[in-house]
Amino acid sequence: MQTDAHIRKAGGRLSREDQRRLGDILQRVYDDVVRQGVPDRFRELLNELDDSHEAEGSGVQRSVEEDSDARSGNGNGKSSGNEERDRHRGANALEHPQNKGSS
Amino acid sequence: MRPSVREAMLAAVPSLRAFAISLCGNVDRADDLVQETLLRAMANIDSFQPGTNMSAWLFTILRNLFRSEYRKRRREVEDSDGSYAESLKSHPEQHSRVEFEEFRVALAKLPSDQREALILVGASGFSYEEAASICDCAVGTIKSRVNRARTRLSELLSIDGTDDFGPDQSTRAILSAGGRGG
Numbered sequence: 556m557q558t559d560a561h562i563r564k565a566g567g568r569l570s571r572e573d574q575r576r577l578g579d580i581l582q583r584v585y586d587d588v589v590r591q592g593v594p595d596r597f598r599e600l601l602n603e604l605d606d607s608h609e610a611e612g613s614g615v616q617r618s619v620e621e622d623s624d625a626r627s628g629n630g631n632g633k634s635s636g637n638e639e640r641d642r643h644r645g646a647n648a649l650e651h652p653q654n655k656g657s658s
Numbered sequence: 659m660r661p662s663v664r665e666a667m668l669a670a671v672p673s674l675r676a677f678a679i680s681l682c683g684n685v686d687r688a689d690d691l692v693q694e695t696l697l698r699a700m701a702n703i704d705s706f707q708p709g710t711n712m713s714a715w716l717f718t719i720l721r722n723l724f725r726s727e728y729r730k731r732r733r734e735v736e737d738s739d740g741s742y743a744e745s746l747k748s749h750p751e752q753h754s755r756v757e758f759e760e761f762r763v764a765l766a767k768l769p770s771d772q773r774e775a776l777i778l779v780g781a782s783g784f785s786y787e788e789a790a791s792i793c794d795c796a797v798g799t800i801k802s803r804v805n806r807a808r809t810r811l812s813e814l815l816s817i818d819g820t821d822d823f824g825p826d827q828s829t830r831a832i833l834s835a836g837g838r839g840g
Binding site: 569573574577578580581582583584585586587588589590591592593594596597598600601604605 | 664667668671672673675676679680689692693696697700758761762765776777780781782808809811812815
């Protein structure tokens with residue numbers, strides 16, 4: 556029953572062997588994209604969002620931060636705990652506004 | 659954003675892209691979709707439950723975005739313009755590019771609900787239960803879609819001479835060649 560001819564004739568379930576072959580191609584096609592890794596575009600996007608919300612550059616990102624602050628019981632918005640982080644990442648963002656692309 | 663959240667998002671990007679490309683059939687649109695997904699995720703990060711599967715959460719967002727926005731433009735979105743093949747050119751595995759392209763064309767002919775089910779279960783590595791959750795349907799529905807997708811795909815790849823598909827000898831060779839990829 557498990558012959559290649561059944562691929563065309565059955566119109567129903569494929570043999571396990573046929574499923575395996577299809578799955579094999581599918582996985583390779585998919586993995587070929589996965590192996591391309593993370594394009595710079597997305598790394599930059601997440602960095603930018605990080606920076607801009609700390610530099611108060613974007614309303615969306617600020618609300619994200621406020622939300623997470625509220626959740627952790629830290630209602631002060633920009634709290635002292637973030638200052639060190641701001642110094643590293645936020646400083647650049649202040650000098651070079653990164654609001655572009657967040658429309 | 660917490661560093662761990664950002665790292666988890668970054669880690670999910672490669673497979674999000676692969677999923678998006680499978681849905682859109684177009685790399686540029688897929689990347690836009692991934693970008694929208696990340697923005698949406700960041701804006702709603704509060705609704706993410708720590709400890710749950712970040713990847714599944716992002717896939718759900720991406721899938722919903724695709725359904726709600728991109729599907730309206732389906733004719734446009736599913737137009738094959740060769741950019742997928744172009745993206746593969748940058749990859750060293752030249753020998754399999756033709757085979758990939760043929761497979762992608764066949765994949766694009768599946769109804770989108772079947773296609774997404776097949777990708778989620780067959781390539782992204784989600785369980786039937788996770789895929790059902792991502793697609794907001796019953797587990798049995800996912801199983802049925804995956805089965806129909808496989809059957810239809812093998813039909814498409816086995817029959818030569820369809821109008822816009824043409825002879826696909828290399829793919830047929832793959833389908834009938836046992837024991838490869840091991």
